[in-house]
Amino acid sequence: MCNLYSSTLPQEAMRRLFKGMTDLAGNLEPGRVYPDQMGAIIRHADDDLELVRSRWGLPSPPSVLKTARDPGVTNIRNLASPHWRRWLGKDNRCLVPVSSFAEPIKGGNQWFAPTDDRPMFFAGVEVRDWKSVRKVKDGETTDDLYAFLTCPPNAEVKAVHPKAMPVILMEPDEWQAWLDGEDAKAMQRSLPDGALQLIAEAR
Template identity: 35%
Template sequence: MCGRYSITTAPEALRRLFAVSDMINLEPRYNMAPMQTAPVIRTRDGERHMDRLRWGLVPAWAPDESRAASLINGRSETVAEKPAFRDAYAKRRCLVPADGFYEWQKRGSGKQPYRVSLEGNRPFAFAGLWERWQKGVEPVETFTLLTTEADPRIAHIHHRMPVILASPDEFSVWLDGESAARSALLRPYAEADLIFAPVSKRVGNVRNDDPALMEALDETEDARDEAPLPPKQGSLF
């Protein structure tokens, strides 16, 4: 499961990396949380556009928005089959820019958060899906992140990880490629530049959103700065 992530890369660097034709104003986010709006990249009229969508998928056929909090993630192994995701997987894929994500490792009766990123805080994208729900007063656009088995290097932290796309070629395949090529991207990130480190438990509180959340703690340091754990959200679908 992925329930928190960061996106702090400068907008111009994101525009170049993702070849976006138009950008939105972005401020650094160190603790992006479910049900908040976040930047996503979609193909429209043959060009890539960056838009703000709410994190937590609401399928177009859903009678209401109540399932959004439970559909922040989708299992890549079954995404082509499950009713909540299959239509979006076929027709509405997106890139979700990020430069790190957080997972919680069970330790005794508590949990220790870790930040997982690429060396140099290099930006990348999560493989995402988006939907437009139009049964309310106004249309609501939402997205979800796809997950896969964790790479062995971080499986001791959590057994799942988001699908990471790190190159322009992968971006193009995910947005516009053939089905077989897209499916091949739904795997653990296995490149050598994957890094991880324990971080402050302050990240468990959505009200905390500052650069200190990204700072690595010494592995021998006891992170005693208590804060609420993130709510149990995700998807088993």
């Protein structure tokens, strides 16, 4: 399960990829993103798109919570769950820029990156203005939240983590299809074998 990724795609590059997009993210520093931290996402804004910061971790299903605190869920696998199904439509779709991602191994992390220089994005889902207790010391907060889909792993990831990998979109038509609301189940597929390389450090 991917609970760490790196995003180094410059804001200017994102603005070129999505012409007309409004940039509300401020100065995005490249680097690693951990659960419950703020990360960049590209989401719908009226009839266009906007680049914003959002908090990584969607609301947890109430059935799994043992206290009032909800640490959030970073990955979505079961699309048939009513808890997730309500947020799978076009209005809640987003793209999460990613340069490399990690899977835990003994003694650290194994990082994965594309074999070429194409930009890539996680297939994301976002929810706005959600009230919850993420940290007891902070009390109830109101946050914009996001997570991303996972799917069966391709060959490179399977050798390290046999259960799942993030749903990664590497082609402009895939980015647009996801944002346009194409069937989520149909897009919940792994990258082709050979599309990723194992690297020692984040990119």
